[in-house]
């Protein structure tokens with residue numbers, strides 16, 4: 001990937017996600033001299049990454065000698081209106097805008113940057129170990145070359161899928177964007193349940209962590225469906241069946257998860273307003 005030939009990469013928002021993507025890009029060989037970062041208060045871990053790579057961070061950038069090849073927008077959706085006018089001034093006619101903000105529509109970027117090529121993407125936090133999954137959608141201004149470029153950029157932190165219908169990004173956000181939190185909550189609850197059942201807290205946490213991680217790895221590496229893997233654990237009349245009955249089986253957890261994903265989808269739609 002050669003950001004230099006198209007102008008530098010301007011990262012707006014060096015927090016958890018912006019930092020993870022930048023780290024993935026640097027690990028893949030991006031020249032740090034082609035990176036510019038705007039953030040008034042970068043996450044401490046990202047600050048270290050930037051310092052180690054000699055990348056300056058500015059709280060606000062009002063001028064650049066060369067328009068960025070890409071502006072990667074990784075600020076919270078709630079402050080987007082405050083940030084976009086400044087970024088719009090820095091963009092050139094060939095600048096590609098890539099936003100990872102939840103709920104922020106392509107149209108809201110087009111409003112501040114009329115005529116700009118914009119990609120809206122939804123990654124997730126396993127990006128921090130380059131095991132994320134991102135779903136992206138492009139506006140009509142994005143050329144095939146720019147789309148391939150965005151794909152290359154986002155794939156620095158994991159798999160990238162593209163959709164044509166932007167409306168899908170809200171349920172995508174609810175499933176894979178927010179999804180790691182549901183899995184971590186499961187690990188937390190499992191650990192606490194183990195403690196309540198008599199294990200010491202450290203052992204319970206270790207067992208829950210290894211079980212969630214090992215099950216995830218098995219799910220990834222196996223050819224079997226999640227349903228079949230679940231059935232393989234569940235001996236008729238055994239311990240797992242007793243637990244699943246309390247969870248309400250597929251019906252109980254399914255109802256709860258469907259409601260949770262619907263709430264996250266709705267929140268994504270509300271953030272667009």
Ligand SMILES: NC(=O)C1=CN([C@@H]2O[C@H](COP(=O)(O)OP(=O)(O)OC[C@H]3O[C@@H](n4cnc5c(N)ncnc54)[C@H](O)[C@@H]3O)[C@@H](O)[C@H]2O)C=CC1
Pocket residue numbers: 012013014015016017018038039040041042043059074075076077079082083100101102122123124125177178
């Ligand atoms: N955390 C997650 O799981 C995911 C987050 N996202 C999206 O990524 C975006 C960033 O989220 P996080 O990294 O979690 O948040 P974060 O709070 O870790 O990072 C946001 C960063 O923006 C910086 N910032 C504030 N004002 C700024 C300004 N005027 N100019 C430049 N930077 C500014 C903050 O100092 C902070 O470092 C959000 O839009 C979120 O919807 C997308 C997928 C997953």
Ligand SMILES: O=C(O)[C@@H]1CCC=N1
Pocket residue numbers: 102173177178
């Ligand atoms: O909770 C949020 O709004 C962000 C978007 C997806 C994950 N975190």
